[in-house]
Amino acid sequence: MxxxxxxxxxxxxxxxxxxxxxxxxxxxxxxxxxxxxxxxxxxxxxxxxxxxxxxxxxxxxxxxxxxxxxxxxxxxxxxxxxxxxxxxxxxxxxxxxxxxxxxxxxxxxxxxxxxxxxxxxxxxxxxxxxxxxxxxxxxxxxxxxxxxxxxxxxxxxxxxxxxxxxxxxxxxxxxxxxxxxxxxxxxxxxxxxxxxxxxxxxxxxxxxxxxxxxxxxxxxxxxxxxxxxxxxxxxxxxxxxxxxxxxxRGAKIYAEIVGYGSNCDAYHFTAPAPGGAGGAACMELALADGGVAPQQIGYINAHGTSTHLNDSCETAAIKSVFGTHAHKLAVSSTKSMTGHLLGGAGGVEGVFTALALYDGFLPATLNLRVPDPELDLDYIPNEGRAVQVDYAMSDSLGFGGHNACIVLKRWEG
CATH class of the missing domain: 3.40.47.10 (Thiolase/Chalcone synthase)
Known part of the structure; x- marks a missing residue:
């Protein structure tokens, strides 16, 4: 088909x-x-x-x-x-x-x-x-x-x-x-x-x-x-x-959705797999599904829950998937402003990711004041940026080892 x-x-x-x-x-x-x-x-x-x-x-x-x-x-x-x-x-x-x-x-x-x-x-x-x-x-x-x-x-x-x-x-x-x-x-x-x-x-x-x-x-x-x-x-x-x-019908278009990945850690009912292995594999699935190269991603709306394990494992997953490009792309967690909406989180973050592409603005990770030496990516601390990127990713990681990731592309029509 x-x-x-x-x-x-x-x-x-x-x-x-x-x-x-x-x-x-x-x-x-x-x-x-x-x-x-x-x-x-x-x-x-x-x-x-x-x-x-x-x-x-x-x-x-x-x-x-x-x-x-x-x-x-x-x-x-x-x-x-x-x-x-x-x-x-x-x-x-x-x-x-x-x-x-x-x-x-x-x-x-x-x-x-x-x-x-x-x-x-x-x-x-x-x-x-x-x-x-x-x-x-x-x-x-x-x-x-x-x-x-x-x-x-x-x-x-x-x-x-x-x-x-x-x-x-x-x-x-x-x-x-x-x-x-x-x-x-x-x-x-x-x-x-x-x-x-x-x-x-x-x-x-x-x-x-x-x-x-x-x-x-x-x-x-x-x-x-x-x-x-x-x-x-x-x-x-x-x-x-x-x-x-x-x-x-002449519709307004916010963005194109091009890739989706979904998998399971099959590791633990609440903790993520070591090194974010399951999340990394899920990101790779989404990229492959959309035919998007890692270096094309400019922004990730991260799961970013503010728990020790999630943030460290998610950072490790991003580094695993994106290699040297991990330090060139922007990553933020809008949960710093909305809190964690559990089953609603991916929906709200999907809205924000589409708007980031449509409006040319990358949201901040608010109240990020004390750097963690183990977490060294560009997390857009405290102030968002008027930056236009061509591709963005939103990922979500759930209890039970559930992982889901979507890739969006800026609409240029």
Whole structure:
């Protein structure tokens, strides 16, 4: 089957730096951090008190109020971001074959806060009294399902649940669906909202989260003082479209997606393989899939979680794949501003990577103050750069050894 070209024609996001693409990208360019004290629950007695919450989000502004009440927060984010992406794309659904328009949206944990709330209600009032919407609100596939229902998208509808790699897997899987001719359009990305007592408590007990109390010293990827990630929430979605289909309707094109790799460390259920071997192999798969030479990559939106193991292994992986070019390309982690959105991370970072190419701007790794002698790449410390590159990569690495990587190309049409 002939491989078709695939372009990005719509973007949408709700994340800790802004509730629209324009608001969020302006914050990213300005280096504004979305981390603050947790407001979703009382953190008295908790070791972790900071998170990157979505602020001022009103689901009723973008979703019918009655329908919104039947959705968990992660699904509300997805429907809101999908609406923005659809409007941004200019697609006329009445003129579109919706049987060839699919949906792939990841979520790592789904409606965990809903599960907690309904369990508490069940213990207090009896489990036959939990909400009749409990199951369809909490299951992880429902963001994809509700988005497909909202827009009548009848192509494939799926939800990769591959932990922190899920959002990037969703984009890559959607890319291959369009490239290989199964659909003409895909709405794809990731969404998450589990800043809750159990969600934060679980990651705290495994010593994965930062216990810093200063938002400027909490999510600090590649910094020698990094001590864990900061939980974030939100959603990022992209519209992928076959090039000819996009050109026929005069669509705005942000970037072309050219390569995708996905594999597994098969090493440990939380720790990355030594030297980032699995991540390195995944990057090589993405480059090979796109026919892109390592030296063509100008920017990497790194997984960059701010944990000791991730940042050191990811740096080693980049050096392994790119050799001497590793010190010439720019690498940054936007998690320094958004926190770690788990299954939503790859979606939001996919949006940022597309915008980096479209806008000619490379985001910073914010609050990188104390260099780690073992980490010696160009991490774009503290201030972003107005630099135009031709190819960019976004990679995501998840618990269970899941790795996913996409390669984007600047659109020159």
């Amino acid at each position: 002939e491989k078709r070209r695939v372009v990005i024609t719509g973007l949408g996001t709700v994340n800790p730096t802004g509730n629209t693409v324009a608001e969020s990208w302006a914050a990213i360019k300005a280096g504004r951090c979305g981390i603050a004290p947790i407001t979703h629950f009382d953190t008295t007695g908790s070791r972790v008190t900071l998170a990157a919450e979505v602020k001022g989000f009103d689901p009723a502004a973008r979703i019918d109020k009655r329908e919104a009440r039947k959705m968990a927060r992660f699904t509300q984010f997805a429907v809101a971001a999908a609406r923005e992406a659809m409007e941004d794309s200019g697609i006329d659904l009445e003129e579109t074959d919706r049987s060839r328009f699919g949906t792939i949206i990841s979520s790592g944990i789904g409606g965990l806060p809903t599960i907690e709330e309904e369990h508490t209600k069940g213990e207090q009032k009896g489990f036959d009294r939990v909400s009749p919407y409990f199951v369809p609100m909490s299951i992880g596939n429902m963001a994809a399902g509700q988005v497909a229902i909202r827009f009548g998208l009848k192509g494939i509808c799926s939800c990769p649940t591959t932990a922190c790699a899920g959002g990037t897997n969703a984009i890559g899987d959607a890319f291959h669906r369009v490239r290989d001719g199964y659909e003409d359009l895909m709405l794809c990305g990731g969404t998450e909202s589990c800043i809750s007592p159990l969600g934060v408590g679980g990651f705290t007990s495994m010593k994965a989260l930062s216990t810093a109390t200063d938002p400027a010293r909490a999510s600090i990827p590649f910094d020698a003082e990094r001590g864990g990630f900061v939980m974030g929430e939100g959603c990022g979605v992209l519209i992928l479209e076959e090039l000819g289909h996009a050109q026929a």
